[in-house]
Amino acid sequence: MNVRRLIPTAALAGAVALGATALTACSGAGESAGKDGKVGVTASFYPMQFLAEQIGKDHVKVFGLTKPGVEPHDLEISPKQTARLGESDVVLYLKSLQPAVDKAVAQSGVKNVVDAATLTELEVHGSSGHDHGAEEGHAAGEGHDHGHDHGEAGRDPHVWLDPAKYAEIARGVGAALVKADPDHAADYRKNTDELVGKLTALDTEFKDGLQNTASRTFITTHSAFGYLAERYGLDQEAISGVDPESEPSPARMKELQGLAKQENVSTVFFETLASDKTARTLAADTGLKTDVLDPLEGITDKSQGADYFEVMRSNLKNLQKALGAK
Structure with a gap:
């Protein structure tokens, strides 16, 4: 995974101090x-x-x-x-x-x-999901590349x-x-x-739970899991060029079909606060399953847990199932 660190580690303590002393x-x-x-x-x-x-x-x-x-x-x-x-x-x-x-x-x-x-x-997370098909999506006027998800210099x-x-x-x-x-x-x-x-x-639970899996790659409609993927040695593949509620481009669909077969991917993840249309369309065309990977941007009665810790543990359980944890 291509990650470029943008804020020097030495500046971290100072940043915390500034945030506090302000x-x-x-x-x-x-x-x-x-x-x-x-x-x-x-x-x-x-x-x-x-x-x-x-x-x-x-x-x-x-x-x-x-x-x-x-x-x-x-x-x-x-x-x-x-x-x-x-x-x-x-x-x-x-x-x-x-x-x-x-x-x-x-x-x-x-x-x-x-x-x-x-x-x-903050870091920049390289994902083929951010690059492939972006121009096509813009040219067709059918979506965007999650530009609203990232701040200065593409920081996640x-x-x-x-x-x-x-x-x-x-x-x-x-x-x-x-x-x-x-x-x-x-x-x-x-x-x-x-x-x-x-x-x-919780960090230890994720490390132990995802240490030995049949696959290290997961597909998601929303490219929100770069930090999680990096921390636990996984590869995030996000559907690119379109927002979570738009259908993937034919080029990206074909690419993900090949990727799913090559990387032993079984599941396309969708989230609770956005439509599952994209995930279900891709899953139907690739013969994959669907499941929830919650970016935890909000809690509702549809969330798989009542708070941060419960939802994160549900995410872990769903990842273990999709990746074939042993």
Whole structure:
């Protein structure tokens, strides 16, 4: 897998420190925090909201900008949400993932902003799914190449799907809450350590569970799993040139048919917040099965789990089945 690291490792600690020291204790909680004295945190979408809730617990009041069932990339922010954002004590988001959020944060005037993209090392993930058929898809006017999924210089923002990188972000968020609310610093540190411990255990589960498989390649409609694939030695093949709800080009279909046979691929994965039309079309034409690989951009009643850990373990189980884990 072709991966180019864009942020020097030496800069990581500094980035975390900057994200934390940028926050100062507020002299008065905003309206979003209410009159209960809790720190008002606005989180851009589920993975950021989950961190705030797990680390802040009883000391924070978390408001999520992206409602359950809404595809985060397509989020449009209402005037009411913009106002709520401006009244927050802390804003937690991941720059480049949601253009509407980036714009609202820039215009909000909120000083206590934490960009999760500065708390870990972002990478470029090479995938034939990003390259093949892109020009054809644009020429036909039938889709795009997930340009909205990637930020500056093509950096992949889907870091939460790698438990180890998600743990790095968790530590940065914990440090930020300590700065914002030093009176409860001990609790934030304790909660951060507990969460990081759980994420470390999950990382071990994935390593052990995917160590010995019949195939190392998986096909997905959404190229969100580059970090997960890299961490566990897998190869992600995403359908390119079209969005998750569009049919693949004939050229890409033919290529994936050959790839599936060559790499012993059994399954085409789709996700819960987007249509499964692409996956089912490809599977029908290639004789493959379909299953869910959830990018965890939101939790709904259709999700295979109630929270981050449950859905990630469902993803692991589905990958083990599709890849022929032994």
